[in-house]
Amino acid sequence: MSSRHSGAHMRLEIESLGKQYSEGLWGVRDITLRLGAGVHGLVGPNGAGKSTLMRMLTTVTPPTEGAIYWDGTRVSESPGVVRSLLGYLPQDFDTYPTLTLEEYLEYVAALRGLDSETASARIEALLDLVNLTDVRDRRLDTFSGGMRQRAGIAQALLNDPELLVVDEPTVGLDPEERVRMRNALADTADDRVVIFSTHVVADIEATADTVTVLEDGQLLTHAPTESLIKSVDGDVYECRVSQSTLEQLGQEFPICNTVQRADGVDVRLVAEDPPTTDAEQVTASLEDAYLQTVTHAN
Amino acid sequence: MLGLTLSLVFGRESYSSFFAVVIYVGYLINSGSFGVFYTVSNGPNVNGALTSHLVGLNAGMAGSAVMLLAGFYVLRGSIERDDRHGHLPVVTSSQTSKPVYLLGKLLSNTAVGVLTAAVLAGAAVVNHSIYGVGATDPIAISWPVFVMVVPLTVFVGAVAMLFGTINLLAGTLGRIAYFFGAIFLLSAQSARPETAVPAAVPTTVKALDIVGLTLAYDLTFESIQAAVPGFESSFANFGTGGSNAQTFRYEGGPWPAWFFAQRLGTVAVGLAVTLVAALPFNWFRTTGGVVEKVRRRLPLDETPPETATQTASNPQTPTDTADPAVSPSPVGDDVTIPPVTRRGAGGFRRVLTMELRRLLRGQPRWWYLGAGLLAVVPAGIALTGGGTEGAARGLLSLVAVWPLFVWSQIGSQTARHGIRPQVLTSDYPVGQLVGEWIAGCLITIVVGAGAFAIAVATGGPTALIGVTGLVIFPPSLALAAGLWTGSPRLFEALYLGLWYIGPLNGGFVADFAGVTARGTSLGVPIVFAAVGVGLVVVAAQTRRVYTNLG
Numbered sequence: 001m002s003s004r005h006s007g008a009h010m011r012l013e014i015e016s017l018g019k020q021y022s023e024g025l026w027g028v029r030d031i032t033l034r035l036g037a038g039v040h041g042l043v044g045p046n047g048a049g050k051s052t053l054m055r056m057l058t059t060v061t062p063p064t065e066g067a068i069y070w071d072g073t074r075v076s077e078s079p080g081v082v083r084s085l086l087g088y089l090p091q092d093f094d095t096y097p098t099l100t101l102e103e104y105l106e107y108v109a110a111l112r113g114l115d116s117e118t119a120s121a122r123i124e125a126l127l128d129l130v131n132l133t134d135v136r137d138r139r140l141d142t143f144s145g146g147m148r149q150r151a152g153i154a155q156a157l158l159n160d161p162e163l164l165v166v167d168e169p170t171v172g173l174d175p176e177e178r179v180r181m182r183n184a185l186a187d188t189a190d191d192r193v194v195i196f197s198t199h200v201v202a203d204i205e206a207t208a209d210t211v212t213v214l215e216d217g218q219l220l221t222h223a224p225t226e227s228l229i230k231s232v233d234g235d236v237y238e239c240r241v242s243q244s245t246l247e248q249l250g251q252e253f254p255i256c257n258t259v260q261r262a263d264g265v266d267v268r269l270v271a272e273d274p275p276t277t278d279a280e281q282v283t284a285s286l287e288d289a290y291l292q293t294v295t296h297a298n
Numbered sequence: 299m300l301g302l303t304l305s306l307v308f309g310r311e312s313y314s315s316f317f318a319v320v321i322y323v324g325y326l327i328n329s330g331s332f333g334v335f336y337t338v339s340n341g342p343n344v345n346g347a348l349t350s351h352l353v354g355l356n357a358g359m360a361g362s363a364v365m366l367l368a369g370f371y372v373l374r375g376s377i378e379r380d381d382r383h384g385h386l387p388v389v390t391s392s393q394t395s396k397p398v399y400l401l402g403k404l405l406s407n408t409a410v411g412v413l414t415a416a417v418l419a420g421a422a423v424v425n426h427s428i429y430g431v432g433a434t435d436p437i438a439i440s441w442p443v444f445v446m447v448v449p450l451t452v453f454v455g456a457v458a459m460l461f462g463t464i465n466l467l468a469g470t471l472g473r474i475a476y477f478f479g480a481i482f483l484l485s486a487q488s489a490r491p492e493t494a495v496p497a498a499v500p501t502t503v504k505a506l507d508i509v510g511l512t513l514a515y516d517l518t519f520e521s522i523q524a525a526v527p528g529f530e531s532s533f534a535n536f537g538t539g540g541s542n543a544q545t546f547r548y549e550g551g552p553w554p555a556w557f558f559a560q561r562l563g564t565v566a567v568g569l570a571v572t573l574v575a576a577l578p579f580n581w582f583r584t585t586g587g588v589v590e591k592v593r594r595r596l597p598l599d600e601t602p603p604e605t606a607t608q609t610a611s612n613p614q615t616p617t618d619t620a621d622p623a624v625s626p627s628p629v630g631d632d633v634t635i636p637p638v639t640r641r642g643a644g645g646f647r648r649v650l651t652m653e654l655r656r657l658l659r660g661q662p663r664w665w666y667l668g669a670g671l672l673a674v675v676p677a678g679i680a681l682t683g684g685g686t687e688g689a690a691r692g693l694l695s696l697v698a699v700w701p702l703f704v705w706s707q708i709g710s711q712t713a714r715h716g717i718r719p720q721v722l723t724s725d726y727p728v729g730q731l732v733g734e735w736i737a738g739c740l741i742t743i744v745v746g747a748g749a750f751a752i753a754v755a756t757g758g759p760t761a762l763i764g765v766t767g768l769v770i771f772p773p774s775l776a777l778a779a780g781l782w783t784g785s786p787r788l789f790e791a792l793y794l795g796l797w798y799i800g801p802l803n804g805g806f807v808a809d810f811a812g813v814t815a816r817g818t819s820l821g822v823p824i825v826f827a828a829v830g831v832g833l834v835v836v837a838a839q840t841r842r843v844y845t846n847l848g
Contacts, residue, residue, distance in 0.1 A: 058723045080725070084641050088723050094716025098660025107656060110648040111724035118638055125635040155720070160638035188635075 010034040012057070012163065012193050017066035019052050027052035028217040031066070039189045041204030041225070042197040043290055044214035050197045051091050053214070054167050057195065058088045070163065084113065087161030091168050091197075093152040097141035101132060101151055104140055105158060112159035119158070126154040129184055131177075145172035153181060157188060164194045170203055182207050205229075205286035213293050220297050228289045232270055236288045239279035240264045249275055254295040256288050270295075316372045317417050323364060324421025327356045334359065334514045336522060336532040344526055344544040346518065350426060350435035351550035355517060357422040357439065358446035359510040359536055361415060365450050366483070366508055369414075370476050371791040373407045373451075374458035377579075378468075386581050396576040404455055404572045411451025412444070419443040431547075438550060445553075446510055449561040452568035460575040470706045470790065471662070474699070477794045487511045493531050495519065496554075504556050505563065511536060513557045521546040642725055646733065649726050653737040656711075657704050665703055669745045672700055676748025685752035690761070691813045693749035698768055698801040698811045699794075701738075701745050705772050706790060708738045709780020709837070728841050731777065735834055738773030753812070760819075764812010767823025767830075771810045774830030778837045 012035040019027040028049035042050050055061040057068060059079040068075040070082050095104050102123060109119035127133040130150040135143070143151065149172045156166060166185065170178040178200075185194060186207040198204060204211055204225070211228050213220040221228065236256070241249065246258065246265050253275060257268040268282070269275060270292045326332040333356040335345040346352040380386050389399055419440035427434045457476065461467040467475060486506040490499050496516040504512055515534040523529050525546035676693050679685045712718045712730070721730050743750075746768060753761035772793060779789035800808030800817070809817030810826035817823065 055719075058719070060719050060722050083723050083727075084725055086723055088719060090716075090719040092716055093719075096656060096659075096711065096715050096717065099656060103655065103659070107652045108720060108724075110644050110652040111721060111726055111730060113642040113644045113725035114638065115640065115643040115645075116648065118636070118640070118643070121636045122638070125633055129633045129635065157635070159641070160635070 010036050011071055012036075013069040014057075015067045015069070017053070017056060017068065018064050019049075019056060019061065020064040026064075026217050028056075028214070031214075031219050033212060033219070033222055035193050035195070035210070037189070037191050037193055038209035039186055039194045039196055039207045041208030041211045042195060042214065043199070043201055043204055043211065044220075045294065046199075047216075048214040049217040050214055051167055052217070054088075054090075054165050054195065054197060057163075058086060058090075058165050059083060060088075060090075082163060085159070085162040087156040087159060087164040087166075089152045089156040089166040089169050091171075093149070095140040095148065095151065098139060100137050100139055101127075101143070102136040104151065105155060108155045109158050114159055122158055122160070123154075126157055129157070130154045130181070146174060146177060149173055150177070150181065153185070162192045164188070164192055166195070167197045168199070169196065170198060170200060178203070179206075201287040201290050202285075211286065211290075213290060215294055215297055221293050225286060228293075229284050229286055232284045232289045232292050234281065234284075235270050235272055235292070236268065236282050236284045237271055237274055237279040238266060238268045238282050239274075239276045240266050241276060245276075254288075254291040256285075256291050316368065317414065319368070320361070320364060320414055320418050321421045323360045324357060324418050325425055327353060327360055327422060327425070332356070332360065332537065334511075334518070335535050335537070337535065338526060338529060338532055338544070341526070342544055344522060344529075344546055346521070347431045347545050347547045348426065348429060349432050349547060349549055350430065350438040352518075352548045353422055353426050353430060354419075354439040354442040355510070355514055355548070357418050358442040359514060361418045361443050361447040362450050362509045363536070365411065365414065365447055365454055366480050367477075367795070368791055369411075369451060369454040370458050370461075370480070371473065371787045373410060373455045374462055374473075374787075375785075376403050376406065377459060377462050390581045396579050396581075397573055400459055400572050400576055400579065401569075403459055404452065404568070407455025407458070408448065408452050411448045411455070414451070415444045415447040418447070442553075445558075445561060449564045449568075450508065453564045453571070454568075456568040456571035456575070460571050463575045463579040470703045470786070473787070473790045474702065474794065477798070481798065483508050488533075490533070492533055495531050501556075505560055507557070507560060508564075509536065510557075513554070516554050516557075517551065518546060518548045521548045644725075646726065646729050649729050649733040650736055653730070653733040654740065657707050657734065657737050657741060661703050665700075668700060672697060672749070673745050673747050676752050678748070680748060680751035680755050683755075685756055687756045690749065690753040690756050694746070694753060694764065694768065694811050694813050695797075695801045697742070697746035697749045698772070698797055698813075701742050701772070702790070702793065704741050705738055705776040705793075706780075706786035708734050708773055708776040709778065709789070710784050710786050711780070713781075713784035728838050731781070731838055731841050732834070735773050735777045738776065739769050742769045742773065757818075761812060763818050763821060764809075764823045767826045768811040770827040771823075771830040774833045778833035781837045781840060 012033075014031055014033040014035075017031040018029040020029075021027055031053060042053070044050050052061075056063045059075060059082055062076060073081050075082050096107070099107065105123045105126070106119060109123065114122070127136055130153055132147060132150055132154065135147065140148065140151065149169065153166070153169055156164060156169075164185075169185065170181055173181060182196075182203045183206075185196060188194070189207075196204065196208060208225050210222065211225050212222045223231075240261060240263070242264050246255075246267055249255065249267060249269060253269040253271045255267060255269050259266040268288075270288050271279075274281070323332070333345060333348075333352070335343050337343050377386075380389070394402075419436075422439050422443070423434060423436045426439060457479075461472040461476065464472070466472070483506060487503060487509075490503045490512065494500075496512075496519050499512055499515070507513055511534045514536070515532075518534075522532075526544055672693070676685070676689075679689075709731075712721050721727055724730065726733070746765070750761070750765045753764065775793055776786070776789045779792065780786055782788075796808045796810065799805040801811040801813045804814045806814045806817035806820065806822060809822050812818045812823045
């Protein structure tokens with residue numbers, strides 16, 4: 001078994017990782033990351049390779065090249081090491097329809113190697129956490145998409161994972177539930193590595209310590225959330241323009257947001273200098289930094 | 299639209315397997331291993347020289363038999379796939395009517411029949427050029443295949459759709475019911491008096507000539523008379539019973555008008571069944587409608603349809619806000635979750651227990667009732683010293699099919715319900731597989747306990763040979779077939795065929811349950827048990843390879 005010396009706080013190390021699906025078609029390529037305890041956001045456009053990367057981190061699929069190390073142990077040689085302390089919510093999460101929620105969680109607890117006492121205690125608490133205690137005896141085929149997603153979050157946390165990988169955990173949740181779930185994930189991040197993939201950049205900004213941006217299977221950037229936001233500090237403007245001006249601005253600058261008004265369009269964009277004479281500088285957000293990063297790469 | 303339908307139809311892996319079987323059948327027909335033959339009194343069986351015309355007829359019959367017995371299992375599920383992938387709401391929004399949608403589905407099913415016929419005819423032509431007698435005539439070989447197989451596909455495809463739209467028939471029960479229906483249709487040919495010449499065959503027998511046995515008799519009658527002096531009448535058989543001692547030579551001739559009418563009627567029935575299927579069909583649940591309303595009033599079945607996968611786009615999917623059981627108040631802010639202090643403490647026994655519970659969940663009530671009666675009543679009889687060998691045989695046959703509902707859940711359900719990522723990343727990626735296999739064996743033991751007791755009481759310890767085969771083989775076949783296909787259909791089709799030939803009809807070669815004395819004395823159940831164990835080992839190795847990242 002090969003292992004390597006790990007940095008004091010870097011538990012998960014990804015070295016030149018790549019996944020090739022067919023000749024000339026790579027899901028991700030040459031990804032190198034070092035992640036310690038905390039929440040790590042993973043963002044990127046559709047097809048950027050987020051789910052592929054997560055499937056390799058969770059041992060669902062083997063990498064074509066490169067390596068993943070957990071606490072210095074090479075995962076491909078000892079996948080059981082990671083599996084025993086892994087929590088995973090896949091993007092296409094589903095359940096056995098004929099089981100009740102509680103039965104399903106007991107089933108997952110057994111697969112995760114929990115004894116019955118520990119499983120019962122944690123199921124009780126996690127049902128509270130995801131606000132599904134009242135429906136614990138209901139069959140899963142009667143659950144809405146949002147309820148199923150919360151069940152997915154509960155099963156991912158069942159074994160008190162040291163590595164928690166959640167792929168689009170807030171999909172299908174209403175706004176109130178979305179905020180509650182992302183906060184719950186952030187609260188559980190003490191002493192564990194949480195990798196959180198989503199299209200909702202605001203969720204990352206609210207919870208993540210670091211942000212990793214992927215596009216076309218390539219790593220565009222990996223940086224602390226604050227520092228990524230700071231990279232566009234002073235470069236974010238809002239102004240009201242006509243439709244034709246908006247089209248011109250869109251060709252020159254990354255447009256972050258537009259709102260239709262009676263006398264024009266309120267536009268938010270990233271630019272080094274004020275794009276119009278009446279443009280106002282505003283506080284930068286992660287979404288601005290993300291769009292700037294992706295646009296620059298293109 | 300048709301091109302898209304065809305690409306969807308022909309791109310599926312299950313069809314590739316189906317066509318591989320069809321090609322093999324084409325080989326069997328031309329190598330003389332399989333075909334039409336006749337039994338005659340005072341002489342060996344009579345079979346035909348492999349002329350192009352006879353090979354065409356044989357290929358048509360073989361294609362019809364394959365389509366009747368296996369086509370249903372291949373064709374069903376087209377609506378389920380649309381539902382699972384969220385296409386049904388899209389089709390609904392296009393204001394396509396139910397009959398039009400179902401007729402479109404029937405068209406794609408028919409396309410499978412056309413391709414089946416083409417593959418079979420192509421295989422037959424190629425093989426005839428190698429093994430056949432006389433000149434290879436592609437037209438004479440091909441057209442009977444199309445005329446016989448394609449209309450039958452319309453019928454089988456329509457029945458598959460109808461079953462898919464009715465909750466009670468959408469799952470394993472429907473697959474069993476179809477199997478018996480197909481066998482019943484085949485057995486209708488035996489209603490013909492053996493002494494009847496072709497002209498005297500009753501119209502009802504001709505109308506139900508699904509595979510073409512009466513057609514073959516009609517077409518080859520004169521050739522047999524010419525080859526076998528004194529031949530008056532016989533049954534046409536289709537299988538491996540031929541003999542080269544007496545051979546007739548069929549060189550073609552006009553086909554009887556009644557057969558074309560029969561095939562047109564088959565198409566008409568198929569279209570009618572499709573239109574009937576529009577009644578219970580529901581856009582947002584592929585089961586339901588009139589039949590569902592009636593069913594809800596009857597305590598027949600509490601199993602949700604396996605076709606009713608709820609999607610985010612499904613308007614009938616319940617919503618959080620509409621659900622009174624979900625508290626809108628924030629919960630979770632002050633939750634303390636106890637830590638896990640011992641990892642890997644659960645053990646395999648817990649996995650096995652959970653698999654047992656999973657397999658037993660969600661069956662219809664009548665299944666539990668039947669399983670309970672099957673387990674308890676014969677056990678009582680055995681304890682009181684009752685029971686006969688005949689009763690033991692009947693009970694073993696029943697035990698060999700009743701747990702099919704449970705066995706069908708083995709092997710395929712992790713893929714079918716999207717649980718694979720959780721299983722593959724768990725502490726027991728292989729243990730889960732072994733767990734569901736052992737659970738299936740245990741359930742068989744419990745359901746069959748009474749029958750086993752009577753079998754041992756009446757047949758002595760040798761009856762344990764049959765018990766071994768019956769306990770081990772079905773869950774093993776289910777595990778391997780389910781794991782490799784991601785569906786219970788292959789298992790059900792294979793298993794029901796074996797069960798029909800072996801335990802039910804006493805064919806000792808397929809008697810994995812020890813129902814026949816000959817099968818037991820030859821150790822056939824032990825062979826099946828060994829094959830079963832081999833399948834489990836290969837399946838476990840498949841999972842092991844998949845989860846090994848090295």
